[in-house]
Amino acid sequence: MKIVICVKQVPDTAEVRINPETNTLIRDGVPSIINPFDMHAIEAGLQIREAAGGEVTAITMGPPQAEQVLRESLSMGVDKAVLVSDRLFAGSDTWATAYTLYKAIEHIGADIILCGKQAIDGDTAQVGPEIAEFFDMPHISYIRKIVDVSRERIVVQRLMDDGFDVVESKLPVLLTVVRELNVPRLPSLKGKMAAKKAEIVKISAADLKVDEQDLGLKGSPTQVLNIFAPDPKGNRKMLQGGPEEMVSQLVSELLESKCI
Amino acid sequence: MDYFLTEEQVMIRDLARQIAEEKIVPVRAELDETGEFPWDIMKTLAQSDLFGLFIPEEYGGLGKGSLELAIAVEELSRACLGVSTTYAANALGTYPLLLFGSDEQKKKFLPDIASGKRLVAFGLTEANAGSDAGGTQTVARLEGNEYVINGTKQWITNGGAAEVYTIIAITDRCKGPRGASAFVVEKGTPGFTFGKKENKMGIRASATTELIFDNCRVPKENLIGKEGMGFVVAMKTLDNSRTGVGSQGVGVAQGAFDEAVKFARQRVQFGHPVITFQAVQHMLADMATSIEAARSLVYAVSRLVDSGAKDVSKESAMAKVFATDVAMKVTTDAVQVMGGSGYMKEYPVEKMMRDAKILQIYEGTNQIQRNVIGQAIIKEAARNNK
Structure with missing residues (x-):
């Protein structure tokens, strides 16, 4: 079984600041880490390998220094690491990123592709599902539990607002995962030592045999016009109890606040 | 540094x-x-x-x-x-x-x-054999192809939790210190059980129990080294492990110091963070200096051990005694810097102070370490004045 995990290097902060003039993230002086959701994808990939056998490959698209997150993935126990890097990929939106990763993963081959549900810097949650669309393979997002996995099919629980769905899919499939799925393991010393020496497979635009028009800024149909922090929503209050109780509470609240 | x-x-x-x-x-x-x-x-x-x-x-x-x-x-x-x-x-x-x-x-x-x-656990100490390992009463008697072990080891760290035990028992009482031997005993061996878990002042997460041997039979192959080498095994083991106790001292002292500095920067009295007061600064300065000195000694002796040096008793005793005395002093001072807060369980330093005390006691009390150093000094002096 071939398991591919998409990992992204992100700035280590939940409060990313934005340059108001360029509308881009300010990355200076912020240390880089593996996107936290991707850590759960790595753990899931390793657990699938332990249960069903196979080979786990971590892949990232980014500048040369993104190699660091691949070495961290290797130290956790991933078998192979692939860096998709080229100046031509610069400025990719989610479409172009997904297209490039799709082409690169096609190169490697995959039965299961795992992604974090979203990256903590861009927060779009689009690249994973878009990769699946390019492949024309099923995808299941927000996986909170892998119930069963074999070489042909997988059964998972998908997190919903009011509980979870149980979804079965044939392979190949793409899954995006949430924190509830697992606790990512720490690296091992042997893993760290091996990761330091491991060879990282590098894939450039030329290797993908694609039209340059489909890559990077040129291949990106969306353009960011403005990024801003939305005004906070007004206060809200959840009423508790049975319908009658809640209605009388609601009426008295509305009277109190002179709405009625 | x-x-x-x-x-x-x-x-x-x-x-x-x-x-x-x-x-x-x-x-x-x-x-x-x-x-x-x-x-x-x-x-x-x-x-x-x-x-x-x-x-x-x-x-x-x-x-x-x-x-x-x-x-x-x-x-x-x-x-x-x-x-x-x-x-x-x-x-x-x-x-x-x-x-x-x-x-x-x-x-x-x-x-x-x-x-x-x-x-794994190491079993040397007994009720009547602590600093004086010569008082060991646990015996191992050879019967055919088996040793029959009888006796009770006391205060054994990892007792019950460990699967493998290396212990010291007397194989020939007439030979004094040369009558002891080392054995490996596996958990589950008939006749080998554990006493109650001790209720300790500190290091409470660690398990400390008795090891009880009641006609416990182990194969002859479980003898470590040769008969009569028990105390050599024990002493060489302790020579190697003492730097580890020293590094425990360095670690707990550093942990307590970090907490004290963090607190002193936040705690405001007389309109200023207490770290701005010279009285507090001088305490922190002494703490930091002694931690660095302890770490330097522990690392230096560890390197000496790793070089394959033949006799490291004196140096490893120095690393243990110095670093663990530093640990007791620094953890106590960390509580002092933090005052009432330091004494409360909401902060970790009172635990560190309780924990640190054992370092001056186990794997050879600090008084015994000084004996080891003293004996080495006498030997060296005699050799130099030949």
Whole structure:
């Protein structure tokens, strides 16, 4: 079984600041880490390998220094690491990123592709599902539990607002995962030592045999016009109890606040 | 201070620190309160390969030495001495096999110890044999192809939790100190049971029990080294492990110091953070200086041990006695810097102070360490004046 995990290097902060003039993230002086959701994808990939056998490959698209997150993935126990890097990929939106990763993963081959549900810097949650669309393979997002996995099919629980769905899919499939799925393991010393020496497979635009028009800024149909922090929503209050109780509470609240 | 550690040593330090911060700090107060054995943390240490640090590569370890072990123990001790005692006692129990075990014994036991699958404990102390190991009363009598062990070991770290025990028993009482031998005994051997878990002042996450041998029969092959070598095995084991206790001292002192500095920057009295007061600064300065001195000595002696030096008794005793006295002083002063807050269980320094006390007592009291140093001085002086 071939398991591919998409990992992204992100700035280590939940409060990313934005340059108001360029509308881009300010990355200076912020240390880089593996996107936290991707850590759960790595753990899931390793657990699938332990249960069903196979080979786990971590892949990232980014500048040369993104190699660091691949070495961290290797130290956790991933078998192979692939860096998709080229100046031509610069400025990719989610479409172009997904297209490039799709082409690169096609190169490697995959039965299961795992992604974090979203990256903590861009927060779009689009690249994973878009990769699946390019492949024309099923995808299941927000996986909170892998119930069963074999070489042909997988059964998972998908997190919903009011509980979870149980979804079965044939392979190949793409899954995006949430924190509830697992606790990512720490690296091992042997893993760290091996990761330091491991060879990282590098894939450039030329290797993908694609039209340059489909890559990077040129291949990106969306353009960011403005990024801003939305005004906070007004206060809200959840009423508790049975319908009658809640209605009388609601009426008295509305009277109190002179709405009625 | 930069100790010019190698890239691998830095890797070991960073990983041990990550485990300490992510897995130990969040649960240490609860472990202290309940005295529960830290199985989850042991599992993490096993997965991270830390149990194999000092075990040769041919037995599944990483083939590193005392310095690497000291670095790992120091980082774990910064977070919790109870946890680091469990980890360090594992090394203590392994040394008899590592230093004196036969190839068969090493092949049989070391791979599982390196992977963390089986914990180890060392059993020397008895009710009447503490500082005076000559008072050992546990006996092992050879009957055919088996040794029959009788007696009770006391205050054994990792008792009950460990699967493998290296113990000292008397095989020939007439020979005095040359009548003791070392054995390896596996948990589950008929006639080998555990006493109650002790209720301790500190290092409460670590398990401390009696080992009770009642006509416990072990195969002749379980003898470590030769008959009569028991005290040599014990002394060489302790020579190797003492730097580990020293690094526990460095670690807990550093942990307490960090808390004291953090608190002193936040706590405002007379309109200023207390760290701006010279009285507090001088305490912190002394603490920082003594920690660095202790660390320097522990690292230097660890390097001496790793160089293969023949006799390290004096130096390892110096590292143990100095670093653990520093630990007691620094943890006590950390409580003092933090005042009433330091005395409360909401902050970790009162636990660190309680924990630190054992370092001056176990693996040879600091008075015994001074005896070891004193005897070495006499020997050296006699040699020089020949």
